[in-house]
Amino acid sequence: MRITDVLRTPRTARTPRTARTAPAARTAVLAVTAGLLLLGGAAAPAVADATPAASASDGAAGSGAPTRAGTSFRTATEIEQGQKATANASAGDYMYWSFPADAEQRPTVTATVKLPEGARSASSTWQVDVYDGLRRRQACQYGAQTRTAGQATDTVTLACVLRTVRAWSEPWANDPLPGTYYVRLTTTELATADRGMPVSAEVLVGSEEMGGAAAVDGSLAEPLVPGIAVTGAGNAGSDEEPNAVLSAIEPEDGWSSGWWSDRWVWTAVGGVLAALAGVGGYALTRGPGRPSRVPPGA
Structure with missing residues (x-):
């Protein structure tokens, strides 16, 4: 194959940036919504216990x-x-x-x-x-x-x-x-x-x-x-x-001594939301792919 044939090969059409970012935006929105639902489910028992x-x-x-x-x-x-x-x-x-x-x-x-x-x-x-x-x-x-x-x-x-x-x-x-x-x-x-x-x-x-x-x-x-x-x-x-x-008296569920609290749940949920936000932010803000090495106008 000659070099002129390579230069005359038409470039592959680029996908518009808006078309690439739309699925990423939907994914980020769904991830944040799922995290908020998980956060609300974790907070419900705490409200009931109050x-x-x-x-x-x-x-x-x-x-x-x-x-x-x-x-x-x-x-x-x-x-x-x-x-x-x-x-x-x-x-x-x-x-x-x-x-x-x-x-x-x-x-x-x-x-x-x-x-x-x-x-x-x-x-x-x-x-x-x-x-x-x-x-x-x-x-x-x-x-x-x-x-x-x-x-x-x-x-x-x-x-x-x-x-x-x-x-x-x-x-x-x-x-x-x-x-x-x-x-x-x-x-x-x-x-x-x-x-x-x-x-x-x-x-x-x-x-x-x-x-x-x-x-x-x-x-x-x-x-x-x-x-x-x-x-x-x-x-x-x-x-x-x-x-x-x-004394024989103690709480109904035994002594917890503070080893467990719903703060562990809030910490875990916060970590998950932070990870999802990082993935969604990267998907929304990343630039276009590697530019083609084909000279313009070829």
Whole structure:
């Protein structure tokens, strides 16, 4: 074949750039749409989990709800979240309950005190406090932690919304950590003539799942569960001391200690979307193919 025959060969017609980029644009749009649908599906469980457990009905607590309260940290009555506990006591007594709280939960404690009907000699002030497993008093984010009941008031309702429980914290910090929490209900101001009057109390603990927004990079080796529960008095006829074990209460699904959160899902979805956006952007912005080596006008 002669060189003149090669030069006279007609060039292959180029595909218009718009014709090449149209399929690429459609592919990028479909990829982004699929990623958004995947992102919405991952966010749906997180929204569903944000429903506070405290809104459960009284019947959900079951017939085995505690009907007494402890008088100290060591004898605190164990309750589960969503379980309404009741107790009868005398004005001036300390009432204690304990409950488990895991990482990424924001507990809410609600206490209701029912006073005897009829006028009393003076008003009284009631207060609910919450302590963590190290018996450190935890501040309430919001809620009526202290209220005063007038002489003719029959019911006092208190509430305390704690900060979100963290899976890990600095040793010097006072952040809430996974483990046992104690509720203490008592009166801080009471007339001498009203001491010892019969009262009844109701306590309900719930929590809101905060999700990956509250996740931290770290976890405790063990939850803070220092509560003591006497399980037995030893063998009959022996001098053995009662068996003291760690508190038996724990979350319904066990202690997570922050090893998993929906932040992993959001991170994975974000990585997929970034990869799809890179592929789509390259397809939309790449230039024409390698130019032909055939001289123009041949």
